[in-house]
Amino acid sequence: MELLPQALMDGIMLGAIYIIIAIGFSLVYGVMHVIDFAVGEWIMLGAFAGFYLTEWTHVEPILLLPGVFVVFAAVGYLFQPLIHRVLSGHRGNPLLMGLVFTFGLGLMFRGLAQTFFGFYSHSIPSRFSNGSFFLQGGGFSMTVSSVRLAGLVYALAITGILHYLLKHTDFGLGVRALAQNRDAAGLMGVNNKRTSAYVYGIYVGTSAMTGVLIGMILSLSAKMGPDFTIFAFFVVVLAGMGYLAGVPAAAFLLGIIQSFFLIYLDPGYTLLAVFAILYTILLVSPTGLFGKGV
Amino acid sequence: MRDRRLTRCVLAFAATLLVPAVVHDTFLLRVFTEAVMWIGLAVTFDVLAGYTGYLNFGHSAFFGIGAYTTAILMVRAGWHFAPAAALGGAAAGLGALIAGFPTLRLRGAYFAIATWALARAIQELVLMMDLTGGPDGMRLPAFLSPRFFYYVMLGVVGVTFFVYWFLLERAPFGLKLKAVREDEQGAKALGLNPTMLKIQAFILSAIPTGIIGGVFAYWVTFIDPASTLGDLVSDQALVMVVFGGMGTLIGPVIGAVLIFAFKTLFWAYLSDYEVLYLIILGAVIAGSVVFLPDGVLGVLPQRRKEVRNLA
Numbered sequence: 001m002e003l004l005p006q007a008l009m010d011g012i013m014l015g016a017i018y019i020i021i022a023i024g025f026s027l028v029y030g031v032m033h034v035i036d037f038a039v040g041e042w043i044m045l046g047a048f049a050g051f052y053l054t055e056w057t058h059v060e061p062i063l064l065l066p067g068v069f070v071v072f073a074a075v076g077y078l079f080q081p082l083i084h085r086v087l088s089g090h091r092g093n094p095l096l097m098g099l100v101f102t103f104g105l106g107l108m109f110r111g112l113a114q115t116f117f118g119f120y121s122h123s124i125p126s127r128f129s130n131g132s133f134f135l136q137g138g139g140f141s142m143t144v145s146s147v148r149l150a151g152l153v154y155a156l157a158i159t160g161i162l163h164y165l166l167k168h169t170d171f172g173l174g175v176r177a178l179a180q181n182r183d184a185a186g187l188m189g190v191n192n193k194r195t196s197a198y199v200y201g202i203y204v205g206t207s208a209m210t211g212v213l214i215g216m217i218l219s220l221s222a223k224m225g226p227d228f229t230i231f232a233f234f235v236v237v238l239a240g241m242g243y244l245a246g247v248p249a250a251a252f253l254l255g256i257i258q259s260f261f262l263i264y265l266d267p268g269y270t271l272l273a274v275f276a277i278l279y280t281i282l283l284v285s286p287t288g289l290f291g292k293g294v
Numbered sequence: 295m296r297d298r299r300l301t302r303c304v305l306a307f308a309a310t311l312l313v314p315a316v317v318h319d320t321f322l323l324r325v326f327t328e329a330v331m332w333i334g335l336a337v338t339f340d341v342l343a344g345y346t347g348y349l350n351f352g353h354s355a356f357f358g359i360g361a362y363t364t365a366i367l368m369v370r371a372g373w374h375f376a377p378a379a380a381l382g383g384a385a386a387g388l389g390a391l392i393a394g395f396p397t398l399r400l401r402g403a404y405f406a407i408a409t410w411a412l413a414r415a416i417q418e419l420v421l422m423m424d425l426t427g428g429p430d431g432m433r434l435p436a437f438l439s440p441r442f443f444y445y446v447m448l449g450v451v452g453v454t455f456f457v458y459w460f461l462l463e464r465a466p467f468g469l470k471l472k473a474v475r476e477d478e479q480g481a482k483a484l485g486l487n488p489t490m491l492k493i494q495a496f497i498l499s500a501i502p503t504g505i506i507g508g509v510f511a512y513w514v515t516f517i518d519p520a521s522t523l524g525d526l527v528s529d530q531a532l533v534m535v536v537f538g539g540m541g542t543l544i545g546p547v548i549g550a551v552l553i554f555a556f557k558t559l560f561w562a563y564l565s566d567y568e569v570l571y572l573i574i575l576g577a578v579i580a581g582s583v584v585f586l587p588d589g590v591l592g593v594l595p596q597r598r599k600e601v602r603n604l605a
Contacts, residue, residue, distance in 0.1 A: 035403035086583055093347050093475065097583050099406055100349065100536055104579025107529060111572030226525070230414065233407040241404075268422050275415035278408065283396040286404075 006142040007263045008256060013148040015248075015255025016155035017217070020210045021228060022235035022247045023162055024203035030179035030242050031199045034087060034098035039207060039232050040225030041109035046072055046208025047220035048117050051124050061124050061216055062150060068212055069205040076204025080197040106225065113222035124215040151213045158206060159248070166244075175199055179242065230271070234278055240288025250289060303459075307452060314441045323440045325558055327447050327513065332554045334451035334506045335527070336534035336546035337458060341499040343532070344541035345462055346492055347475035348398065352409030354527035355393075355416050356386040356500040360507025361522040365432045366425060368512070375437075379508030386504025387497045394496040399489050410528075417523040431518025434511055443513040450509060454502040459543055461498070471495055472541075530557075533575050536582045539589030548590055553578075 025039050049068055054061045086101045087094050132145040166172035174195050177185035186192055214220065214228075235254055239246030257277070261270045285291055310330070317323050335357065342350045360382035367378035397408040420426045462468035473481040474488045481488050511517045530553065538549020560571060586592060 029403070035407060037407075082584070089587060095403075096343075096347055096349065097587065099403060100532070101580055101583040103349075103351070103406075103532070104576045104581075104583065106576070108573050108576030108580060111569050111574075111576055114569040115573065226410075226414070230407065230411045233411070237404065266422070268418060271411070271418045272415045275411045278411060279393075279396060282400065282404070282408065286396070286400055 003263050007259045009142055009144060010148070010262075011256030011259035012252055013144075013152045013255070014217075014258055015252035016152045017210055017213060018231055018235050018251035018254050019155050019248050020158050020206050021232045022239070022251055023159065023244060024206045025232040026236050026239070026242065026244055026247060027162075027175070027199055028203045029236070031175055031196050032083065032087065032098075033095060033182075034083065034102065035233070036203075037099065037103040037229060038106040038109060038225075040227065040229035041106045041113070042072070042076075042204050042207040043211035043214065043228050044113060044220065044222065044225045045109060046211030047124070047215035047224070048113065048211075048222075049208065050212030050215050051122055051220060054124050054126075061126050061212055062154075065154070065209045065212060069209050072208035073201040073205030075201075077197050077201035079204070080200035081193075083200070084193060084196060106229070110222065110225055117222050119222060121219045121221040122215070123219045124212065126216045147216050151217055154209075154213060158209075162202075162206075171195070171198070227271070230274070234274055237278060238281055238289055240290055243288060243290065246288055246290045310448060314444055320440050323444055327440070327444045329551060329554045330444070330447045330451050331506055331510060332530065332534065333547050333550040334447070334454060334502060335531045336538065336550040337451075337455060337543065338499045338503045338506075339528075339531040340535045340540060340543070340546040341458060341462070342495055343535055344545070345468060345471045345475065346495045348492065348496075349406040349532070350409045350496070350499065351406055351528050351532070352393070352411075352413035352416075353499075353503060353531050354523050354525065355409070355413040356389060356503040357507040357510070357527050358413075358416065358420070358519070358523035359386045359389050360504030361511035361517050362420060362426055362432070362507075363504070364508030365434055365511045365517055368434055369432060370425070375508075375512050379505050379512070382508035382511075383501045383503075383505035386507070387501040389504075390496045390500035391493065394493045398492040398496060413523065413525070413528065417519050420519045420523060427518075429519065431516060431521075432511075434515045434517075436515045437512065443509070446509055447506070447513070450502065450505050455543065455547075458498075462543065467494075475541075529575055533579050533582075535589075536579055537586070537589055539591030542591060545589050545591040552590065 021039065021043065025036065028034065028036050046068055049071070050061050050064060053059070053064050053068070057064075083098060083101065087098045089097060126147055132143050133149075135142050135144060164172075166175060174185065174190040177188060177190050178192060178195055182192060211220070214224075231254060235247060235250045238250035238253065254274070257273060258270055261267050261273060281289065313326055314323060317326065335353065339350065339353050342348050360379070363382040363385040364375070364378045367373040367381060368375060373381075393409065393412050397405045421429050426432060462471070470481070470486055470491055473484065473486060474491050478488050481491075507522060511522070514521075534549035534553045535546045536549070537553060538547065539545025557571070560574075564570065582589065
């Protein structure tokens with residue numbers, strides 16, 4: 001019982017990171033109707049960008065986040081037309097082809113990363129890594145590492161910015177319109193191609209930034225991608241596909257599950273537990289925990 | 295036209311029967327056996343991907359379930375090979391029924407990642423259990439007869455292919471699946487039950503995959519989680535199907551032969567560049583989607599019109 005607050009706190013801080021991944025993933029699905037199988041690979045590439053930049057410049061990795069975002073957002077923006085081309089094909093089943101395409105991309109990225117970055121696990125050194133707070137009160141005590149706390153703050157800030165962007169700007173209105181009905185949005189003057197490219201850029205940028213944070217908090221390796229793809233998908237399904245407001249709760253739940261397995265049970269069973277929960281949710285309520293997904 | 299193609303298929307099958315009579319080299323026969331196995335894995339993958347429009351990234355799960363069921367029954371319970379492999383197929387089918395029931399009610403994207411997660415979860419489970427030997431894998435009683443395994447593999451894949459050909463190209467079942475693929479709502483309006491059809495297709499795809507897995511286990515005499523449950527099994531099946539031509543029976547066969555030939559040459563000459571293989575697989579998948587939406591099959595001149603008409 002003594003570890004309970006610690007497990008909860010760790011879970012919440014881990015969950016905060018999943019929020020960012022899942023929001024981007026969900027946005028792309030909403031606008032482009034494709035599940036991006038390469039999400040984990042974007043995270044991995046971002047993490048390695050952060051790792052090498054820190055090694056070369058010796059700058060605090062948190063300060064590098066905006067730079068990583070800009071570079072990767074540009075990459076995503078330039079990449080999106082290729083996916084758009086696949087999705088707007090007329091032969092066969094474009095959505096299926098989109099899925100296959102991003103899967104192929106993910107495989108390629110993973111192979112390239114293993115070639116250039118090797119098989120070893122690294123972690124990004126940060127000035128915050130060693131610091132931690134020790135909280136005590138009411139018979140409980142827990143340690144809060146400052147790098148995890150920074151992750152939580154970052155996640156909340158990005159969520160706030162994305163929320164503002166979606167709900168209070170014309171761009172966000174366009175994005176929401178596209179998600180609701182692509183043809184009608186087009187008739188109302190929303191440029192599908194350009195908006196999709198922006199959304200994809202933002203998503204790749206935030207995913208890469210999150211990768212840097214994951215590299216600081218946990219570790220990074222060329223093989224880290226697939227797990228995060230599955231986690232992103234888990235959060236989105238739990239929240240209800242396309243229901244962004246459900247994402248935080250689902251992400252915190254995933255984080256807490258993970259930290260409980262880490263502290264109380266065998267971490268080797270985490271993925272099995274995740275799948276079991278996913279399976280049960282799909283069986284009982286395919287529209288997510290809140291029943292508001294599509 | 296149709297009958298001529300059938301004749302050609304029967305002739306090709308007869309030719310494969312003669313392979314062991316011509317090929318005496320054990321290594322070469324091994325290569326042929328594995329080629330036949332990959333044809334089987336590609337064709338089973340295509341039942342769901344091409345005909346039904348659902349990507350099963352957990353194809354390796356069924357291959358692995360078959361392999362491990364066979365291995366456990368033979369090693370721990372002392373069963374004979376044939377019933378063990380049959381039960382391996384049944385276990386894979388049961389797995390498909392259980393996994394397909396909640397996931398196939400939903401749209402394709404859910405299914406794709408859910409099956410992927412399933413494959414990884416099963417891999418994790420096998421790694422942790424004592425029954426399966428964990429990461430050390432399992433060693434089966436050795437039966438060293440390359441010919442026996444060639445014919446068994448060929449028999450399993452041949453029967454599978456014929457059953458598929460009948461069900462998908464001759465019986466109404468294939469048309470029903472295509473109707474679901476093209477327009478699920480429309481299929482429903484015509485009185486079909488899409489969920490049931492998809493589950494049937496999933497099971498139809500899983501059972502032979504499990505049996506092939508069982509034969510594979512007995513053939514190579516050693517299995518571990520990476521070789522039977524690893525992502526590479528699903529990835530290769532996918533690339534073979536996409537490269538060959540989705541939604542046909544002959545496309546995956548062509549894709550399997552070409553990709554497998556490439557793989558064999560690659561491993562023979564470039565095995566130092568192991569990861570390069572992953573990059574090439576990914577590039578071929580992504581490239582095929584962009585440049586060859588109908589696969590190699592769509593490029594063959596006399597086939598082109600036919601494929602267009604289908605699409």
